[in-house]
Amino acid sequence: MSLTYEDRRMTILNHLEMEGKVQVHHLSELLTVSTETVRRDLDRLEKEGKLRKVYGGAVKMRMEMVEPPFLNRVQMMKPEKAAIGKLAASLVQDGETIMLDNGTTTIEIVPFLNDKTNVTLITNSIPILNLAMETFRGRIIFAGGEVNQECRAVTGTLTDQLLDQFKVNKTFISASGISLTDGITDFHLAEAVISRKMMQRAEECILIADHSKFGLSTFARVAKLEEISMVITDAGCPKEWVDTIEELGIEVRISE
Template sequence: MLSTIERRHEIVLRTQKLGNVSVKELAAEFDISTVTIRHDLNELNKLGLIVRSRGGAVASTRLTKELSVKEKHKENHKIKKQLGAAVAQFINDGDAVLLDSGTTTEEVAGCLGKHKDIIVMTNGLNIANELAGFENCDVLITGGQLRKKSMSFYGSHAEDILNDYNFNKVILGVDGIDLKSGISTHYEPEASFNRAMCDNADQIIVVTDSSKFGRRSLHSILQLNAIDILITDSGIPQEFIELFEKTNTQVHIVDAK
């Protein structure tokens, strides 16, 4: 039998795929009571992951769809290159950096060729490949199980290895960034690994294009007040700027043209 988290994950995926689901169908599918399913739907509705309807639920337009690495490369590519260059300015010679997997962080990696004596640990196979040609960059890979859709490593082994190092900075990409839910991603083991990355770095730097604001993925990583530096483009909504002013988060905005 699935755990509560696994069952709710499946409910969200099914709702997104079908457009709507009913309490009776879900109860029969998961072989549990309609009372439990209603509770699941109510909790998922509170998180904005589905929209509760009479007798069931419908898909939430705010929930992001997970794209493959190949698909992500095509999405907002020009802006991502600008963001990558901006992030690189916050990395100093001699830094030890944790660099998250993803296509925006891959652009960050591509801008580190002129840095000297830096150490970069990553859980992204594409990131390691990008860094491999830089003479003054020592590259470490976390290891763990490879998730091919995101080309990222995850798991307990990947998390445990972080405890052997002290990092100046962690650079995180996101799938969604929401006022209530904070930053989030689609896959629970990756969310867990991202939290471990943040626990083992002095400074948390989040980079995202503005299309991710106001969107949620299923698994939360951390709340917005934990972010030290946010790097994004000029499409960031004003309500987020106002929030980050209150949390003393340094916001660096790239003029996306």
């Protein structure tokens, strides 16, 4: 019995959610329908605002093609980010050295580190530095370099070289997008480079991201999903994503 449009629609959107993009020929084989039928389905879904057609297939519709300013992003998904930050901070042990990249989720770790006086925090983020100077009682190392005013962080060769001097216990990285096809991505190449360097200098790398980041791909790749050891997200993360990440051998923790 042939699949109805609603059945095909659900399959297409599920694949789009996981992969970030779909291809006409692959869908044709998967659904056992002609490529013409798949193209008509994609036309309908584009009119519904569910995807954007591209040559040979379609990609997930994104509300933002460029990253909103840092101060605006701080307010987005704030309860979820705070819960993720609390769970992430609970993993930091006495005597450890950690790195935090520049992000509105990683900054939420800092308030929950205030009782960890024997921890060293390394960051390239100016907002994280400012907050840590107010609330954190451990050791702070700022990975200085060229100030990127758009990102509100320091990036570039000097920052990269300074980070090379350290070996840390844990690195916590944020993401603008997470997809199976493109892995962990960022809007800014300079920030992606620094996040990747932080991963390379850590014994354990932990990705922290709210559920809105899953299924998206942005400009610059930070790393493959398989290069991290743990994902911390919120309860809004789809079960399909949790199951898929765990199948890759990556631990998933859900904040309360």
